[in-house]
Amino acid sequence: MAAGPEASEHLVSHPDVDMVSFTGSTTIGSRIGEVCGAQIKPTVLELGGKSAAIVLEDADLDTTIPTLLGISVIPSSGQSCVCQSRFLVPRSRHDEIVERLVAALAEVKVGDPHDPEVQMGPLITEAHRERVLGFIERAVDQGAKVAFGGGIPEGLTEGRYVEPTLLTNVTSDMEIAQEEVFGPVVAVIAYEDEDDAVRIANDSKYGLAGSVFTSDIAHGFEIARRIRVGTFSVNSYSADFNSPFGGFKKSGIGREHGVAGFESYLIPKTISVDPSVTLPEEIVRSADTVTRGV
Known part of the structure; x- marks a missing residue:
């Protein structure tokens, strides 16, 4: 209890x-x-997070797109502190990436998690579902566009389901880009160059996690060093239980996992x-x- x-x-x-x-x-x-x-x-x-996944110009979208879904909306229906809920994409590839994301989201099966074919289940409570839907509604009011999802899945009115949702036309000053939704909602933010991407990624009161996608792993490490978060991954996102886990800024203090966790x-x-x-x-x-x- x-x-x-x-x-x-x-x-x-x-x-x-x-x-x-x-x-x-x-x-x-x-x-x-x-x-x-x-x-x-x-x-x-x-504590909380508003993690950014940075897609660089040279990212291989064939591997990047499914990975992005696997570290954002699919695990726990986005109800994860390390959910990569901001996708930062180069403006030059914005439309291409959004199109690929929409196509991939259309294949995500939402429903009863007891069904082995289901990839995304419900939210934890009815009240939380209403909170998540409220975030989406306010984002649209502030100028965001719903590229996919945005509501309750067809045929799943019973339960606490929300469609995996992709929002575009988002700027870093919007609520949806700053506050933790804790649900299957991702904001796509276009950047001009890598310095702009780093600036946007760090433009958050949180600093828990993040990721970068690139064909040049060494360059990915260079980007990682510039992002002020506790854990960061190149071409993936995972928390190693043997390594320190925790955040900067309002994502918390101290560390869990590994030797640092014991200390x-x-x-x-x-x-x-x-x-x-x-x-x-x-x-x-x-x-x-x-x-x-x-």
Whole structure:
């Protein structure tokens, strides 16, 4: 059974809780940080994201297009903090890429996730579906165009389904380009050159994840170094459980996974003695195996 806000805040603020690790929304994470900060209590906060997938001029669309869908709308119906929800594409290839994306989205089967042929299931609650549809409606009001989807799938009125949705004519200052939708909605944003693409990718209060698609992997690494996010992939997106995972800016503080994840739960302690003193043998032995304490 999940605890409500009152019980959760009691647990977070309790003096016997030495450290808090939280995965969830930036709003709740901010409140947890406020409570823990007042107590000088360490936290690890893995919060929201608005990740950008940058498609460079030389990207191979035959492999890029299916990968883009596989790291955005298809997994968990876009209900993922690392969902690549902004596709940054060169203006010179914009129409071609949009056409290919629309054709690929038309092949995505939405429905009961128990069906092995289904690729995309429902959203978590009715209220969340209405929230996602609200984002789409406001995006259109602000000038975006629905290239694909935008509503409830035909024949799936029962349940919490939203069509995989592709929005074009989006600019970086729109709500749909700045706020986390947490649903199967992707905004396509055209850029003029690579510097412009980097600028747009970094134009976000979030900094959790991102990706770049290019035929030149070395150049992909150059782009990766310029994007201010915690995890970034070239020609894919995946989180390695052996590597640190977390974000910059309002995507959180601290890291999960790998050695860095364990270190978040440890507090270094130093014990020193006069260097001229010969230490007892049992202390020397223990120092070989015990390097940290709490």
